[in-house]
Amino acid sequence: MSNVDTQLADGAMKRGVVWSLCGSHLFNDLATTGVVPALAPIYMSAYHLNYTETSLIVLCSYLTSSVSQPLFGMLTDKHPQAWFLPLGLFTSGLGLSLTGIAPNYAVLLLLISLSGLGSGAFHPEAARGVSLAAGKAKGLAQAVFQVGGNGGQALGPLMLPFFLIATGVHGLLWFMLLAVGGLFLTGRVYPWYRNTLTAKGKRMRQMEGRNRVGAVSLLVVVIVLRSWCQIGISLFMPFYYMNHFHMKLGQSDEFTFIFLAAGAVGTFVGGSLSDKLAKQRILLFSMLFSIPFALGLPFVHGAPALCVLIPFGFFILSSFAVTVVYAQQLLPRSISLASGLTIGVGVGAGGIGATFFGALSDALGLTTVFYTLMILPIIGSALCFFLPNDGVADFAK
Template sequence: MAKGKVWTFSVTHMINDLVTTGIVPALLPLYQKAFHLTYTQTGLIVLASYITSSVMQPLFGAWTDRKPMVWMLPFGVFISVTGLALTGWAPTYEWVLFLIAVSGLGSGIFHPEASRGTHYASGNTKGLAQAIFQVGGNSGQALGPLMIPLFLAFTGKEGLLWFSVLAVTAFFLLMRILPWYKEQVQQSLSKRKQQNGKNHWPGVFWLVIVITLRSWCQVGVAAFLPFFFLHQMNMSYSLAELLNFMFLGAGALGTFIGGALSDRVGMKHWLVGSMLIAFPFALLLPYAKGIFAWLVIFLFGFFILSSFALTVVYMQKLLPRNIAMASGLAIGFGVGAGGIGATLMGYMIDLYGVTTILTFISVLPLLAVVFSLLIPSEKKLAS
């Protein structure tokens, strides 16, 4: 494994997701207050980010599988971070939606290329390499909520423009490895005609459903659990976001450990087992209080997101002839499904209250177990 390259992809992934999927859900209460939004309108902000990212990722991946454009790797993350930074100066709700959509578009360009680069640098430890890459993104998501009080206390939302510094940093980090990445892509294209692997589309279908259900769990907790703590348990905003950090931080840890272990115990075994273990903690979410709440949220985040890295590798095994498109589907479709889920759950909150969402989330891991069992195992794919 080319560790230096993998860690470069991981760090830029952290920067990208810190200021997109990490901060966007954390900013929802602030946008709601600033522009007097309903929960449905609030959910649309997440949708604007997630849907542009999700639509772009598999399409861009399929496109670059045929006609690589390696320069889009640094360009994508620059657009992603800059778009979010400019929302700090957005004068209206409509401008927020537009800039968030631009940010999502950049993220959609970045992810399949960065994931493919990680695949090239992984050697024989693909699960571990993807875990390092994905834990960068998950760490960014976890750190996002912690940074919101800092910006509000010292700079206001206009201070989000400072994130443009991170955009430039990520751009130059990726420019340093661009010659290596271009060489790897060219070598891959020359070997493609010799590949004997076949795409397994039924398995792709079932895996996409599992990714969707997992994404709904993630966005449901990250975007709306703080509202539950704020309004149902009378917590402070800072404490509610700290619990959100606990959930996402546990997910980052689970992503790393799950990706590393999947190389040993098998991807399907870990996928089914992690969803099954997450199920009872999902049931306990609405009832956990005090220290018990911290424990439940940590364990739920750890297990529900511990399959994140391995589902990328799994998708690449199901689509051996379309590595970039596989990465776009595994990462991008989950992001888009999360945006759709956020809008749906926001609508449900407007009708039935925030507690309903936690009940909805509680059944999703069990459904994911059922669909995971339908995915062919690695041994069957290799035969």
């Protein structure tokens, strides 16, 4: 166990705090990485956009969140700001809800960026709060927290038929209720979090152990590849199934939900195992086991597609919580920065990947996107072999 774990662990996990942060994470990611890609067809139709312009909406959401998360993390590692927790969550919901009345494409991008900025402020503080509340079960606590985020992402595609059929884009104003609900959840833990930061924040910044910048940089590359797999499925599979297999939009979105729901299950299982097994090994095997299912992506549809999507979602996203805790071990002096990098870079990479895949689709067709997705887990598996094994005795030295 690292020095951070030894000195800050205080026994049993504070379940009420962890589950409240899990719920707030669900609200935040539903309002950002969950529903924004799912709303792409509606935005595309409302503003008469091509694939590249549509994917730019996702890029603005993801990029503002990803760039700001490490910045907020570095700031709060030196000067903890507990109030970033409720304010960030409220801002992410507010920005999305106001897109329902955006008068033009430029304002839409501005409001989407505001939502991403709120998400960037929320994530490092929430992840550090989970670490403080975890006790000795760091992996399990992060798994619960990340499942909340994955649940929000998985629910996003299911929101599309509601807005498309019942309310249209103006129905996004109802997302203001998410912002209010998020304030309630974060308000429950805010007093505890503020007091805990006051008592333990200085000790966290003075922990022994060296930051392994090189290893974290390599880990970030693997996270980028994983994120590209996720956004490739979430954003482009509905278009691919509609155009190539004439599947209805609602049905293709259900398949996206199943993929992300399987990923949420994998996130919980992987995070739980990381308290007992080496995190580097879990990350490695999650990539290796994803390869055969990635190779089958372009060739299946209908019911047989579930035999590929379910295990692919489970394995490729099973390292989601693992990489957060692993990065915190690699950066013991910068817990919030580690969280901001692993969560934020993944989000930003998703936005960049969305734009790249959008341009690739416009130039070479949607099939090319899925051929590209076939090779990403192979590259990720190769890189994982070069990450330090946290299961060895001298890892913390």
